[in-house]
Amino acid sequence: MLQAAKEIETILGSGAVSFDEDVIEAHGHSDWSTSNSSGRPVAIVYPNNTQDVSEIAKVCYKHSVPMVPFGAGSSVEGNFSSPYSGICIDFTFMDEVVAFHPEDMDVVVQPGVNWVDLNNRIQSSGLFLPMDPSPTATIGGMVSTNCSGTNAFRYGTMKDWVINVTVVLPDSRIIKTRQRPRKSSAGYNLTSLFVGAEGTLGMITEITWIQLAALELMDDVQMGVLNKHGSAAVRRWQFPENPTLFLKFSGTKEGVHGDIASVKSVIEPFSPSKVLFAANKQEEIDLWSGRKEALWTMTSIKPQGFNIWSTDVAVPISKLAGLIDISKQESDELGVFASIVGHVGDGNFHQAVMYDAKNEEHVQAVEGCVHKMMDRAVELGGTVSGEHGIGIGKKECLLNELGVDTIDLMRALKSSVDPKWIMNPGKVFDVPKAVKTVTSK
């Protein structure tokens, strides 16, 4: 592996490869994730373009060295950890907007572009990217986990917005999944195969997507946290501390007023408190900040030495309320601090549980609770991962959800694209024992 890293250094230059221990540690472990592994990459490589990535793959393929793509490091299922060591490819410097075609409403970007930056850059066109995960996230990781966020109910998830991807395959070949038409029936949908593949089939080096408001739930616990620990703009609302729905509308002024009237008539009979509406742009920003500040307000009250176990599931909409109720009840019985934040419009919710990682009983209790939630989601016809992916933390759950034949088909596809199993090995599925290229090291 070290030899491969040195060869890459010779080809790309010494500035492109880091052997620094702190840098390696920062790429090998995440405080946000409960699915870390003890493995670390031998080096971090920084490509500048697709051709660099292809050169890296050529060397790694020759030596059968695992390749682990790295974006912003904000994923939560161990998606970028290195259980089989290998070389970590960091896309930080591939952060160019390659082409913006406002006349076609599409934009071509490199994977290291931050989505908030991109939205700022294209704002004057009136276009925006509807996916809104963690503000630190970069586009390569967002595509690789099929991310979504608060806007998905209205706008769908990443898979609905990607027109094509350029991918460096494990053996260094560069392919583009399709051109720029808005729709196509031409051949297999390779774009959808790579979106959400968590970097296990190849490295995405260029993305073309289309761009163009949300139904969010926060529970009583989270509303209380916001009232006490939110920013001044959020605290001034002093929300009633009930489970609260956040809704965002889009369209013409007449359309939005019509939608508000319809929603009010549906919600008010069930609401113990007044329905709040933003009267102007500033109030819109401030009100929605409540939802946006959910994660950091939770983090800010986390006791020293405690971790946050963050997980998500998605179920058919009619099953959602029941599952949230029972999941909240169970985490309350644990006596730990837990809150639920949900993209409930599409049946998806997140539970965040605080626990003492040094207390084994604590860890086991939280783990049991989280797994029970996933088992129930599967029983209700749902999925163990609505938007975070499988990584190394949910592999068994995926088998439970989809069954052995479906997983075998996915494995067959993986093997056909990556016969040496060197692309982000150990994620989504276990590496088969027969594959010696990775497991023997």
Add this chain to the structure above:
Amino acid sequence: MLQAAKEIETILGSGAVSFDEDVIEAHGHSDWSTSNSSGRPVAIVYPNNTQDVSEIAKVCYKHSVPMVPFGAGSSVEGNFSSPYSGICIDFTFMDEVVAFHPEDMDVVVQPGVNWVDLNNRIQSSGLFLPMDPSPTATIGGMVSTNCSGTNAFRYGTMKDWVINVTVVLPDSRIIKTRQRPRKSSAGYNLTSLFVGAEGTLGMITEITWIQLAALELMDDVQMGVLNKHGSAAVRRWQFPENPTLFLKFSGTKEGVHGDIASVKSVIEPFSPSKVLFAANKQEEIDLWSGRKEALWTMTSIKPQGFNIWSTDVAVPISKLAGLIDISKQESDELGVFASIVGHVGDGNFHQAVMYDAKNEEHVQAVEGCVHKMMDRAVELGGTVSGEHGIGIGKKECLLNELGVDTIDLMRALKSSVDPKWIMNPGKVFDVPKAVKTVTSK
């Protein structure tokens, strides 16, 4: 092959298999398609359920006999023809609505369900399927060609609506791509792999989809045909014979009025004639009938012995107007009757050219004209098939569009799922010469 058919007859009963020559001919050739092959299946098999399909696959796999799935027979690229003979599986009797969950806004159906019937059955729920291809189409074929139609600009294409599919793999295993959550990041997107695969990876036996108005262009020629040959409801409008945009709005009353005002202000400065709006539900139906009658009015004026060459491409939106102009000019120069109907909101349009199939010069001229349109679409960053698929008619064009490495990846996926190449062989890609199971017969 005959032995395989006889074995299937023994397992499923004699009523399930037809050797009738007329039946075989009806499943082997399409007057709608310009991509027919001389091959014919040896028998037509009619399964009743997923288990039957699996039994059929088991026999065919054992004998390495090609399997060709058949829906309504309305596809236009030779998608259901049998260039390697084999057994044709007709899904006519798999026409059940398995489950309807209005509370989750999803419905589970068998592939033989007709989409118009389904919309009628679920109408009282206020839900509908936004895809609207030929009214004869059944859902299995619609999924397998990633169909769309006039509503795609507002609602997207088939791939955006399918939640999961149950598939019988070539070796008879039954898999389900996922459960019923509205979104998922769990594992590879197998659903999208089978949607649009034209039956080359397996047979879809159950589909779950979500359900929930369009921007259409018809050219001057088509408007003239409607005024003369449309139904009474359409003829009463006597449309100006200019290229005409058809728009459909959806939402609250206030929203629709807002949208109409916006659209009027954009369109009127460019329109040589008055913008027509439907004042009530009946007018809405009548006006939209104009678009719906495009195909049959064309068919009704086709001279005896002439065929219609129907093809479609899709390009980035900014390239659409230019491509339509030049394509119309070229077909006019041919001196043949040609019209253009376009789902222009998503950059997709269809050209229908009438020609005398017995006149070799005629055929070559039309073929040249169609291929030039596809080459131009590719040059402009578009695709050779916006919604009809590749079938046997556009294989070379697909290679031109995507390049050899991307096609090789698709082939590798195909081989991993269907190592004997017996699922709908000869569609999308040529069967590799090394595959003796099919080519040696």
